[in-house]
Amino acid sequence: MKSYKNAQEYTAALMDYLRAHGDEEQAVPMEAYMRHQFAFLGIRSPELKALMREWMRMHGGPRAEGLRETVRVLWSQPEREMQYAAMGLLEKRRREAGPAELPLLKELILTKPWWDTVDLLASHQVGGILANHREEREGTVDVWIRSGQLWLQRTALLYQLGYKGKTDTGRLFGYIRHCSDSTEFFIRKAIGWALREYSKTDEATVRAFIASASLSPLSVREAxxxxxxxxxxxGAVKE
Incomplete structure (x- = not known):
């Protein structure tokens, strides 16, 4: 396993490695799928995951003290796969992440935001931290839902996606009511998605909430x- 002196060397080598595996022809449909908002190297998701597994086998992850620097540098690159690689590195350290990472996650949510990065940051990173540090919710997602910022609000709606029976329904339903008059497509979809996931745990409560709330047809349909x-x-389908 090759080691690097510092985060700068590690990150530069990782970026060179990924760029060497780009496919310009494949990049064309990938950019079109994302509405030409981002440049792509042309590495599809299964291939990128395989490349990152091989990289980790050969080089390991960045040292803990260099992880934030590596993630920020990757996030600053024009190619979308660099942001995906950064999320992969964060995922490897998810169990170690704590409240100190929340400012970085907010920064990433607001930088080059789109559903492909925000949703994973919300449900995996933010959700993982707040599951273990409930006391942090008041200073983060409670603030984000009132911010009026689309992607922070979507994060607040989605961070509990995997909580199942541990879902804080008071917060979830309160957040949804706060955003129920939004005309933003990504907010309406997030409302429906959050309710749909919780319906797999408590369908009756979700149906009762929908009956009492003024939600868009899109949100209800998704829910x-x-x-x-x-x-x-x-009743035989297992979600």
Whole structure:
């Protein structure tokens, strides 16, 4: 396993490694799929995951003290795969992450934001930290939901996606009511997604909430999609 003197050397080598595996032809449809908002190297998700596994096998992850620097440098690059690689490195250290990482995560959410990065940062990184540090919710997601900033609000709506029976329904439903009059597509979809996930744990409560709230047709349709599928299958569908 090759080691590097510092985060700068490690990050430069990783970027060279990824760029060497780019495919200009494949980049064209990838950029089109993301509405030409970002440049791409042309490395599809399965290939990128395989490349990162091989990189980690050969070089390991960045040292703990250099992780933030590596992530920030990768995030600053024009190619979208660099941001995906940064999220992969964060994922490797997810169990070690604590409240001290929340400012960095907020920075990443607000930098080059789109659903492909924000949703994973919300449900994996922010959600993981706040599951273990409930006391931090008041100073983060409670503030973000009132910020009026699209991607921070979406993060606040989605951070509990994997919580199941540990979902703080008071916060979830309160956040949804706060955003229920939003005309933003990504907010309406997030409302539906969050409710759909919780319906797999407590469908009756979700249906009762929908009946009491003024939600957009899109949010309601998304929220009930899994429940209606289960109903149509006689309750036999396992989500």
């Amino acid at each position: 009930l999609r899994a429940a209606e599928r289960r109903k149509g299958a006689g």
